[in-house]
Amino acid sequence: MEIESTTHSRQSPLISVEGLRKEYSSGDQTVTAVDDVSFNIERGSIVGILGPNGAGKTTTIKSLLGLVEPNAGQVLINGVDVYENRRQVYNYVSAMLEGSRNAYWRLTVEENMSFFMSHRGINPRTNAEKRRRILEDLDLDEKANVPVRELSRGMKQKAALACVLAQETPILFLDEPTLGLDVEATRALRSHLSTLAEEDGRTIIISSHEMDTVQELCDRVIVMTNGSIAADKETQSFTDLFQAQTYQIEIEAAVAQKDRTAIQRRFDTAEFTEQGSKMVLTVRLEHGRELFELMDTLRERGVIPAKVDHVESDLEEAYLQVTQNRNDRAAMEGMTNG
Numbered sequence: 001m002e003i004e005s006t007t008h009s010r011q012s013p014l015i016s017v018e019g020l021r022k023e024y025s026s027g028d029q030t031v032t033a034v035d036d037v038s039f040n041i042e043r044g045s046i047v048g049i050l051g052p053n054g055a056g057k058t059t060t061i062k063s064l065l066g067l068v069e070p071n072a073g074q075v076l077i078n079g080v081d082v083y084e085n086r087r088q089v090y091n092y093v094s095a096m097l098e099g100s101r102n103a104y105w106r107l108t109v110e111e112n113m114s115f116f117m118s119h120r121g122i123n124p125r126t127n128a129e130k131r132r133r134i135l136e137d138l139d140l141d142e143k144a145n146v147p148v149r150e151l152s153r154g155m156k157q158k159a160a161l162a163c164v165l166a167q168e169t170p171i172l173f174l175d176e177p178t179l180g181l182d183v184e185a186t187r188a189l190r191s192h193l194s195t196l197a198e199e200d201g202r203t204i205i206i207s208s209h210e211m212d213t214v215q216e217l218c219d220r221v222i223v224m225t226n227g228s229i230a231a232d233k234e235t236q237s238f239t240d241l242f243q244a245q246t247y248q249i250e251i252e253a254a255v256a257q258k259d260r261t262a263i264q265r266r267f268d269t270a271e272f273t274e275q276g277s278k279m280v281l282t283v284r285l286e287h288g289r290e291l292f293e294l295m296d297t298l299r300e301r302g303v304i305p306a307k308v309d310h311v312e313s314d315l316e317e318a319y320l321q322v323t324q325n326r327n328d329r330a331a332m333e334g335m336t337n338g
C-alpha cells in the first residue's frame, strides 16, 4: 500500500511525536509512564526503541498506534492526527505487539495471512505469490497448512510476523520480533526487514531487548529511561560515542595488589584481569586527558604498559552506559529530594 501524500509533504517526517505525556491513575496513585517525549521518524528508516522494563516504550508505541490516549502531546502519522483520525491512520500501520498472540490459533498459518490480507483490502486469491515469498523467507513454507496452535513457540512467533508482513502497510511496529527465534530464522528475518525498508521504503519501528538485532538492523536508536528519552542517535554514532572512552592496557608483568588498589581508587572503572603471565587493565575514561593522568599514575607505580587499545564498543555497552547513568542520576536526585 502506497501512502498518498496529497496534503502531506514527502519531505515531512512520516511520524511526528511532540510533547507526548501519558499518566496512568488508579485510586489516588498516578504513574507518569511517558513524559515530554518528542521525536520524528523518516520514511524508509528502521528505528529501535530500547529501554529497561517500565521505561515507557510500550506506552509510547501504543500512543503512536492510537491505542492509548495521552494526557498531552500530539502524534501525527503522515500528517494525520492519530487521535482525531484513528481509522485513516489504521490504513498506514500494522503491529505485532504481543508476539504469537497476534495470530488466530485455530486457523492455519496461510489462512491467518489471508485473513489479515482481506482485512486490509488485499485480495488473498491474487496474492498467493506474496504469501509464499514471506513464508519462504521465514522458513515457514512447510508449515503453511498447519494450524498455529500446533506450532512450536518460535514458529508461532514467525506465524505472527508473517501476518504482519502480509498486510503490506507502510509502517510496521514490531515488539521483540526475534524473541524465541533460532539463529537462522533471526538472520532471515533481519534480511527480510532490511529489504522491506531499503527496497519498498517501508518504515519499521522495533522495540527489543536483543541488542544484536537492533545493532544490525536499526539505522537509529531511541533509548528511553523513566518515561523520557535518554538518547536518540544514529546507531553507528551512538556506539562510536562510547568507543573512544574504553581502553585496554596490556601490562607485561603482574601488578601488585597495593598498586591495583591505588589505581582503582583514582580510576573507579579500572578492572585488572590476568592473562597468563600478563595483566590487562580495562578502564573507561571520561575525557582524553584522563588517559595521560592514567599513564602518569601507572609510571609513578612502576607499572609499564606494553600496549594501549581502544575497546570496540557495541550497542549493548553504549546502552548500558546511558541507562546506568540515568538511573544513577535519578537515584541521586531521589536521595537529595527525599
Ligand SMILES: Nc1ncnc2c1ncn2[C@@H]1O[C@H](COP(=O)(O)OP(=O)(O)OP(=O)(O)O)[C@@H](O)[C@H]1O
Pocket (backbone or CB within 6 Å): 024, 025, 031, 032, 033, 034, 051, 052, 053, 054, 055, 056, 057, 058, 059, 060
Ligand atoms: N495500564 C496501566 N496502568 C497503570 N500503569 C501502567 C499501565 N501500563 C503501564 N503502566 C506503567 O507505566 C510505566 C511504563 O510502562 P510501559 O509498559 O510503557 O514500559 P515498557 O518500557 O514497555 O516496559 P517493558 O520493557 O517491561 O515492556 C510503568 O511504570 C508501568 O508500570
